[in-house]
Amino acid sequence: MTDPRLQMLAIGAGALGVAAAAAGLLRLVSRRGYVTFARELAALLFQPVGWIVLLLLYLFRGYEVVGLLTQAGLGPVDREQFTAAYLQTSSSLLMLLLVPAILTMRSFADEKRSGSLEVLLTAPVRDGEIVLGKWLAAAVYFGLIWLPAILLLVLLGGPQFLAAEFPIQPVLSGYLGIVLVGALFLAVGCFTSSLTDNQLLAALIGILFAFGTLFGPRYVEPFLQLRAAVPDAPGLGATAARVLGDEIWRGDFDGFGALLEVFRDTVLFPFVQRASVGDHLANWFFRGLLNTGQIVFYVVGTGCFLFLTTRSLDLRRWR
């Protein structure tokens, strides 16, 4: 299937199909959750401010892609390189950074402020269903607003434009990566929104989390790389054994310090390395390489934050 129009149709239909299937599944599992989902999605779609923000982001994106085309006109750029660069523009990062937090900042904080949360929580619907409905609506909306960017790339590769027939697989894997990252950030946004009745504070915490995972590991990376750069550096298990063993043997075992060092080396650093969302996108998803370990990171992370949101809502019952 090399006709870009058919490809666009297939991608569009596929994305909408997945969204419809998710909604259908929710309806099957929880009818009340589905009602929440439908209500939230309608609210998002009929929010003019959302479309205006989107307009500005796409305008910014447009100029960035024009810059990319100018670069391609000056020097050689191959198709895969162009695809990865197209997906990895600053506007993409901006969309990932801001949009999930903005989409979810109202979900619970606004309801808390207006007092409608009490009504919602006393309705015959479980907390989990409310959380799932709201998150799914935001996730579907997030997926939909990214869809034009993906379809545009296919259109640009068509005969009327670059006649380049961009490889579709890396485009789809890039889209999958964006949706997975978005799903995690949206879950975090739901959680932060459930903790406070201040929308701005909720959005700010969400943005900070996104910023930390997108760019944070880059600042920690030089230190991590230095460790990885030494080929004969002991393994993590060996580090733990050395630190604990030596100190106990010498009799100057500083329990807390040693344990902290072991925790840092065996748990924290590996996790920070694996939680580098920017690296996942730039070096894996956008290049057409899927790592099931990373997919587990997003799916389980999203689940954890949705669970925490439910626990956070439950907190009100303790008062």
Next chain:
Amino acid sequence: MRAGALRRFLGRSNLVVAAILAVAVWMLAVELGSRPRFKALIDVTPQARFTVGPDTLALFDELATRGSDVRIDTFFVAPVGGTTPYEVHALAIIGRVQELTIDMLARYRELAGERIAVVHYDINRDVARVRERIAALGGLREAGGVPENVLVVSVGSRRRVLRVPFDLATVDDPARTQRPTPGAKQQVPRLVSFEGEAAISGAIRSLLSEGTPKVYVATGYGETSLTAPIGDSYSELMNALQDEGFQIARLELERERTIPDDAAVLALLEPRGRLSEAVTDAIVAFLRRGGRVVLNTAWTQVEGERWNPTFPELAQRLGFAIGTDLVCHLIPDPANPNVTSGGPGAQKLTIEQLSAHPITEPLRRMQRVARIQNARAIAVVDPPPADVRVEPLLRTGPLGWLAPRASEQRSPYGVDLDPPPNREAYAPRTVAAIVEVDPASGERPGQLVLITGLMLQNGLGFPVNADFGLNVFNWLTRRDERVTVRGNRYVSTQVEVTPPVYDRAKSLLVQWIPLALLCIALLVMSLRHGLRFGLGLVAIAAVAVLRRFL
């Protein structure tokens, strides 16, 4: 009041505990999901460029079995700048090959685990670390001391230097194959394909080769130095062979008159003088028992058999003859591609059409050339001896001629470098050949690589012909894994942006898409604020009108 506070405290504690548990579950799941046993990597790129071939996977298994550790250091420079289109394209190609190499190495590290360590150096930023590493690598003579855009593969004390882009990719460089014409648009280089896997895995495999084959270098023939760091010495070749895992020993051939049994290769580098009959017998006997010999001779200005030996006895028994005249080739005139001339420089030969022999095939694939000067022609004796085969290895182009010594001193070379007027004088000339001698016992054949010009001296060819020289020795000792590892080949297809396409795309991206979103926003606003169709219709009409005009 107190009960309420306690409940709130318990509620918050509940949330904190839940958060700790959730994060712990998350970490555990990620840790488990990242374990090699549970992790799967799915490569969806059309050319599967992140998937390594079975040879490389077998190599990783071998590394794990043998417990060998490989370290790969990259010394890359960010390719910025360029003023002419040629430079811009050349730098972009370097950048792309660097990127593909880094991706490839990440995959190697992922698949080989702890067995392969990859360290990237930015030679402009990490000056101290680079200096330290170069010192640890022994100065990197192959890269001229400054390792710009190279990667060094090391296994123990042995190492191989690969240059970016030429050792890892095929680049179509018109500057090397076409002559510039005044007024014509400058042709630019193009990245054809990336063969990093074959190059890197091949380098690792060759470094893993067992044993240290012994190369005996014949002495006692007034040859040039093997150790002095001067232009006409062979010290660079010796160092490169040692880095490659060869053991170098000297052999006073005329005194010993026999070649030791542990000799993997006997090398005669520019011998000046006749080989005695006993030595000739020893070499032929060595070849007959499957021995390997490199004979590199060259033309010199001084006339006579001592300075320009033709080794008639050896040549006769092995079915070849070395001429006495200097091989020259017409030099293309850059200003006028249809005109070629002779003169000084005609004796410096550039062999562009390399043969498909295992020694030259990898160079041919990467569009490399061989350079040789002061060469003499090799002729095949007709008919050759029954058990001997002579195969040309390097041949000049069709405009090669033989320049005899001039009766009067017309050039510093003592030969007439002007091209001969008659067409019959021009023909391709063989300047390197392979002689195979079938053994009496039916074992592997003896092989002699004959090179009749300067190719491997420090200042005369080695920087250009290093890979050729190493391939000769690797091939002779059957350590030719370097050229036999097959890997995935990434074919580069470039995006062409013409001005009309650029204009159309720009219009789509910065006019139509934002306009469509504006219309949606207006439509939503009209629906929300009860204006219903009013604003929506205005928006649709605006789009229609703008479409008409744009």
